[in-house]
Amino acid sequence: MLELLYPLRTYLIVSGHEKVNVMTADWVVPLSFEPPMLGVSIGHKRFTNKLIKDCREFVVSVPTIELLKEVWIAGTVSGAKEDKISKLRLTLVPSKKVRVPSIKECQANIECRVVNEVETGDHTFFIGEIVASSYGDAFKGGKPNLDYRFILHASFGKNFTTNSGEFFSP
Numbered sequence: 001m002l003e004l005l006y007p008l009r010t011y012l013i014v015s016g017h018e019k020v021n022v023m024t025a026d027w028v029v030p031l032s033f034e035p036p037m038l039g040v041s042i043g044h045k046r047f048t049n050k051l052i053k054d055c056r057e058f059v060v061s062v063p064t065i066e067l068l069k070e071v072w073i074a075g076t077v078s079g080a081k082e083d084k085i086s087k088l089r090l091t092l093v094p095s096k097k098v099r100v101p102s103i104k105e106c107q108a109n110i111e112c113r114v115v116n117e118v119e120t121g122d123h124t125f126f127i128g129e130i131v132a133s134s135y136g137d138a139f140k141g142g143k144p145n146l147d148y149r150f151i152l153h154a155s156f157g158k159n160f161t162t163n164s165g166e167f168f169s170p
Helices: 047-055 065-076
Strands: 011-015 021-025 028-032 037-043 057-062 108-120 123-135 151-153 160-162
Touching: 011 037, 011 047, 011 065, 021 037, 021 047, 021 065, 037 047, 037 057, 037 108, 047 057, 047 123, 057 123, 065 151, 065 160
Parallel strands: none
Antiparallel strands: 011 021, 011 057, 028 037, 037 123, 057 108, 108 123, 151 160
């Protein structure tokens, strides 16, 4: 039944201080204007879940279609079993207010500190207060520039599209 919610925007979730991990996530939602908060749902078995529970911080990074290969790797390779970061053609850069790094190639990075977590079946819903953000040309002027092709996961599996309506597969 959850397939009926798709297409959903696709994000990269960065977690960890000592060992950094990047994973793909569709289940990201805004929660509050004041204080600014968002939520992300991460499966209990995911390495990212453990890292967020340990460090209590994460970054939500906003990729465009040019990063689809990296998005696919981040979503299909386990950072617990392999050095996923070495497989990704992404540049980790210091964040403004959290120890978790941001991703230079992404059009936005939203830095969060965990203020609550809720166990929801086979996932943990992490509620993060947004403490800082950075953005590229795709967000200048305070709103998204739809000339940039943001990634939408069209359904479970290898089906991706963009706000332009084109379909892609990694």
